[in-house]
Amino acid sequence: MPENNDGTTRPALSRRTFLKLAGAGVLGLTVAGQGLRILTARAESRTEATTAPIGKGKRLRRWSAVIDLRRCDGCQSAGTAPQCAEACIRGRFLPEPMQWIEVYEHELPGGGTRFMPTPCMQCQNPPCVNVCPVAATWSTPEGIVLIDQRRCIGCRLCMAACPYERRFFLWGDPPLPPEAALVDYSPVHQIGAPKGTVMKCDFCTDMTSSGRLPYCAQACPNNAIYFGDLEEDLATNGRNVVMLSSFLSNNGAFRSKEDLGTKPRVYYIPGQGQDVGRSPFTKGLKPVEWPWDKTTEGAKTWKRSSR
Amino acid sequence: MEAVKPVVDFEDRLEERAFSPLSHISAKYALLVAVLLVFIGLGVYAYQTQFREGLVVTGMRDRISWGLYVTMFVFFIGISMAGTLISAILRIAHAEWRLPITRMAEFVTVAALVIAPVFILLDMGQPTRLSNLFIFGRWQSPLTWDVFGLTTYLIGSAIYLYLALIPDLALCRDSKRLKSHPLKWLFKAFAVEWRGTHSQHHRLARTLGIFMIVIIPVAVSMHTVTSWIFAMTLREPWDSTMYAAYFVGGALYSGVGVLIILMAVLRKAFHLEEYFKLQHFKNLGYMLAAFSLIVMFFNVSEYVTEGFKLKGDMHLYLERMFVGPLAPYYWTYALSGMVLPALLVAIPATRRSIGFIVLAALLANIGMWIERYLIVVGGLSLPLQPYHPAIYSPTWVEWSLMAAGIAGFILLITLIVKIVPAVAVWEMLEHRKPKPVEEPVEELEQTRQPGLRVKLGSPFPEKPTPPVDGGRK
Amino acid sequence: MKGTIYRMLLLLCLALLAAWPVSAVFADSPAPAKLDLTAPSSGSVGDRLSLKALVSSATGEPMPGVVVVFKVSTSFMNTEDSVELGRATTDKQGVAAMTYVPHSSGDLSISASLSGDVKPAVKSASSVVKILEGPQQYDSEQIGVSVPGLGPWFLAVVMGGIWFVFLWAMAQLRQIFRDGQHSAAQKRTSRLENRHV
Structure with a gap:
């Protein structure tokens, strides 16, 4: 066992060191647990089907x-x-x-x-x-x-x-x-x-x-x-x-x-x-229109390109 | 108050030159900081507008969805190559002329790496969700690689800068010149009890030696993943396997350029003419010319292979770039950004003048900025559906934030050169010291060094060596 | 020149006239009159069901060379329609056969009819097949290349290695600090000793 300066022995693992280690361990576990929780939560939310399977079976729509x-x-x-x-x-x-x-x-x-x-x-x-x-x-x-x-x-x-x-x-x-x-x-x-x-x-x-x-x-x-x-x-x-x-x-x-x-x-x-009954030489489309009122409060409209 | 002794020998003069910027602030300096702060203030105002209204206040739209911000990000990432290149590569190569300039190169790296991610933040539509990058980060995404790369490179560069700074911090701590410096406590805290003992020297040398080997692949990977942000998409102009090499080459080029400019500025500002000699400018100029040839080679390789096959819509892209609306940008970049800097260094008449070498560096950086703009905006402007190519014109918000970013970069360097010495004093002192005879172990190690010793001309006057303790007692 | 063309036209008319009785002979031959559909009574999704339609004349002779259309009545996205499954031509035995792989479950009503406008009309034949739901996904696309042994762990190891060097460098700083403290303490002691001496 290590000796103190005055010659008395002290435990190999002092209380201070033990508390430090325990604290670090708890912190580490919390962080790791949180990380795992986030990872698994993501996996769940991202594999959910959005549509019911076909019939009563398990086959998913494609x-x-x-x-x-x-x-x-x-x-x-x-x-x-x-x-x-x-x-x-x-x-x-x-x-x-x-x-x-x-x-x-x-x-x-x-x-x-x-x-x-x-x-x-x-x-x-x-x-x-x-x-x-x-x-x-x-x-x-x-x-x-x-x-x-x-x-x-x-x-x-x-x-x-x-x-x-x-x-x-x-x-x-x-x-x-x-x-x-x-x-x-x-x-x-x-x-x-x-x-x-x-x-x-x-x-x-x-x-x-x-x-x-x-x-x-x-x-x-x-x-x-x-x-x-x-x-x-x-x-x-x-x-x-x-x-x-x-x-x-x-x-x-x-x-x-x-x-x-x-x-x-x-x-x-x-x-x-x-x-x-369309001829390929009938060119041109009518432009699409957006029915929304452009003066909606706080709204900022924009165009396709900056000019 | 003791009278300042007349500066006599090399060591004392070096200390005087390196430490005097730390001890007083001139009016010019204050003015520069004020001007930079004005630019940053303008940027803050512009960003407030952008934060409130959304990215609608920029010139970016769905077809050209990245603009100046991403250009600036790539530009600063490129500049960050300077530190690693000069200090790590030249350190490995034992090029002794690097000694006065390594510190500055490391400043450039750290400052550029602090500013670069700011532009990613500016570019984000939802900047408050930045933490999502860490909470939900997908390791498969090129942007996540960039986050990994940037954090690693920034922290690595900061550690590297700090390691090489420790003995100088100790010099600052012990220097009589900085006795009443307000940051003395900082020097003391960060000098980690450096006493210059043999074991400390040995340990620091070993740590630096391993660190510089690790930092080089980190730097290369940083530029690689930055290029992969583009190369991992299916857009034809970006869809290139040589993009990583191209970006590394471009980064070396612009990094050296910025270093030359900074060297010239500090030389004037801090009267460091004795240490930043024409030879330094020439050596860096040679590197600049060499990297410009590499970038030219990449240009030729890229556009000849693409232009020969004209796959997909490449004909439209090349037409736009070589003779179309993007031609002024491209030819400015090609001629004044690549060819002219190389010529300025190659022609002996211009090479002999520091001014011309700085001009070459300046042109190189302007050219490389245009090149990044061409990559980002030019690449996005190639239409993927049948319509006329879109036009991008940045708004005042983008220009202001770009100016603020550059101002921030300059400010960081301006501040850092006032806090720590801009030249590696201890390394230069050590270089002048005679090899200690009482340390045969060190001698043995020296002789075991592989034949990498490159000596591109020592810039130091061959003076009789001063006494070992330098009269500093 | 003109005369030649007229002569050729005349010849063509004669040839057509000569051919007339031949087509009349075809018309007289037995017409398809009966259609029978054989299909399994049950199966499950993904099974290969063999559908056979026998086309015969009124006298019961097999009819070769007749195109049969197979259909199934279905309902999809609230739209009901009869969906064509495929077509087949009868062989010498008068049998048109096709393989149907059902992708839907339930009582499928499969029908066979003759293609085109057949006169006199032939009644289509139908049959109900009970299809059970299958367990496996039928449509699946493999995306990506999986290299054995390569995965995110590789990235983690590389990153971990680099960060280990960073931490190691920090640990070295600690050592430098201790060395400095040690040497300072030594100097102090020696100075103290000197003073005592």
């Missing part, structure tokens, strides 16, 4: 969309702006420059153009989820990429990573209609997200879970947007039901920027609106 470009004329025949985008804006109270589903006009090889309604591709190898530093955006087991705006720090790395430019930032306080205040925030509809966070198409997860079609599919006057489940192998545009796998194969479906390896869940059937 949501996907098919957009039949043969039936999309950019709402030229209806003489309106693209109805899918407008319905989405109204349904989700999107502030001015946001179009979660946006109709882009692509050049065709033989001249003329075709319209491509472009929602979030709900990639299965999502670049945005891969880069998020705080797991504020994640893939649900059903394959939908959602954003939790209560956690998002607004670094916009996901926006830089998205090769489809389908993520939008709340640059300021958006003007919202009064009815938006009645909705409690949830990542499945994102209504009530604070400024400084990222938003994007959520495949209307709150509606599909109760068997309703998303706003865009409901609004399409030509029923060009099919919404389906790869697990049950069915898709519907609200009028017809198709067998998803054969519908894709038989019509030569493709996915946007497939070579990037993002594995999107949105499929396109090639075409330029011929099934609804």
